[in-house]
């Protein structure tokens with residue numbers, strides 16, 4: 001390559017990044033089987049969220065311009081894009097976590113299995129039970145490991161067979177073997193990676209349908225990050241997962257579908273492109289997606 005070519009061709013760093021992402025895609029497990037064990041083409045999967053013409057404001061400031069997208073069952077859907085483009089805002093809109101922000105306002109419809117999440121008479125506690133959330137920074141309660149997991153079931157009156165429920169959640173979160181002999185010890189004594197798996201166990205202890213994860217591995221070391229990614233693959237046959245990540249490798253490794261948001265000229269978050277992850281990374285339609293996933297921007 002001559003130096004004159006370099007403006008039009010991707011630089012070496014971009015190429016090597018693309019190769020890494022390509023190999024991440026090549027080594028990613030095949031699409032999740034559905035609940036009957038058969039592999040189902042993505043377009044035929046049941047829709048969990050049907051987001052219709054949604055825009056979001058904080059006071060007078062528009063955070064997300066109107067967009068529509070569907071999120072499908074038993075898949076991992078990644079939300080990517082530069083800081084401030086509204087990924088967290090959108091994720092938290094899916095289970096009404098933003099209701100506690102007084103200036104928050106959503107227009108359009110978020111349909112969850114056909115029901116308007118923001119409809120009149122919707123029980124917010126029930127919404128959050130079905131649609132669980134895991135945050136960027138592990139946030140165990142200052143309680144024992146056991147009581148962290150038992151907290152939400154107890155609150156919901158699910159007190160029967162609590163020991164079994166706690167064990168199941170910890171097993172499902174791939175943490176049981178590491179903590180089974182210290183269930184009464186403080187959760188805050190666990191490592192960061194263990195704390196994050198504990199938070200995932202806490203979220204799945206009430207058997208939700210969906211797990212929303214906002215940069216769940218960004219505070220973790222590479223080994224703990226991989227264990228969270230493996231866990232997502234294991235959870236996929238039983239849950240629908242939506243993950244925000246700044247890590248392109250991670251999106252390529254874990255996500256079946258990826259949505260790229262960016263900021264328009266007025267710094268309003270905008271959905272640019274949404275497709276199967278492989279298409280997003282290897283054959284994106286929009287040049288802004290290509291620039292972002294190859295690391296030329298953002």
Ligand SMILES: Nc1ncnc2c1ncn2[C@@H]1O[C@H](COP(=O)(O)OP(=O)(O)OP(=O)(O)O)[C@@H](O)[C@H]1O
Nearest residue numbers: 058063082083084085086087088089090101103269
């Ligand atoms: N509680 C809030 N009140 C007012 N504005 C907010 C609030 N939360 C977010 N915003 C604004 O909404 C926009 C989108 O923020 P958001 O946190 O959703 O972005 P993000 O894509 O998750 O960014 P990051 O990658 O940095 O986490 C930003 O301009 C942000 O300042």
Ligand SMILES: [Mg+2]
Nearest residue numbers: 087088089244
């Ligand atoms: Mg965020």
